Amino acid sequence: MNEQKANIRYSPSPESTKLSACPVCGSASIKEFFHSKDNFLSKCKNCHLVFSNSVPTSSELMNFYSQYPRYTQTAEVVIRNYNNILDGLEKYRKTIA
Ligand SMILES: [Zn+2]
Numbered sequence: 001m002n003e004q005k006a007n008i009r010y011s012p013s014p015e016s017t018k019l020s021a022c023p024v025c026g027s028a029s030i031k032e033f034f035h036s037k038d039n040f041l042s043k044c045k046n047c048h049l050v051f052s053n054s055v056p057t058s059s060e061l062m063n064f065y066s067q068y069p070r071y072t073q074t075a076e077v078v079i080r081n082y083n084n085i086l087d088g089l090e091k092y093r094k095t096i097a
Contacts, residue, residue: 011038017055024049 019042021028027046030053034041042053056064 013057013060015057016060017057019051019053019055022047022049023051 018040019030022030022044025044025047027044029045030042031045032041032053033043033050040052040054041050043050
């Protein structure tokens, strides 16, 4: 198997959007939870969700995923395992007559 190793990191840029409301409950009552060079975590005071508060731009996403390793072949063992799982689920399959 040909494995690519990549050092993939996302570093927010000044163009990244910072959320002003909790992505789950929508509360605007959020506070900074943790802040480092690459991480901007906020915590919602309403539902206590801790979330990454840096929304990448489209170009940042394109750049990040362009570095992600791509596998062009699926290993035989993976295909065999998927087929075994599908065979096990076959008895629950319903078809429209
Ligand atoms: Zn919330």
